[in-house]
Amino acid sequence: MSIFEALMLICFGFSWPCSIYTSFKSKSTKGKSILFLIIVNLGYIFGIIHKIFYNLDLVLILYCLNFFMVSLDIAIYFRNYLLEKDERL
Numbered sequence: 001m002s003i004f005e006a007l008m009l010i011c012f013g014f015s016w017p018c019s020i021y022t023s024f025k026s027k028s029t030k031g032k033s034i035l036f037l038i039i040v041n042l043g044y045i046f047g048i049i050h051k052i053f054y055n056l057d058l059v060l061i062l063y064c065l066n067f068f069m070v071s072l073d074i075a076i077y078f079r080n081y082l083l084e085k086d087e088r089l
Contacts, residue, residue, distance in 0.1 A: 009062035016069035
């Protein structure tokens with residue numbers, strides 16, 4: 001296990017709850033890029049696959065946790081999109 005890989009994932013992991021909270025409270029998609037979120041999640045998927053096939057260790061838990069948080073942020077994005085769509089009607 002690389003301590004630097006773990007620290008990188010921990011730092012990213014601390015930023016996602018802030019993003020999720022802001023998205024949930026604002027009920028808006030403004031300032032969010034769904035493409036960015038999807039690309040980040042794709043990166044986590046590749047990291048998970050790498051860990052499973054080449055270097056299985058506890059850092060896999062951090063990849064999975066971050067993947068879950070970004071997935072939650074994506075789900076909130078679509079909730080907010082639907083809320084905004086309803087307001088326009």
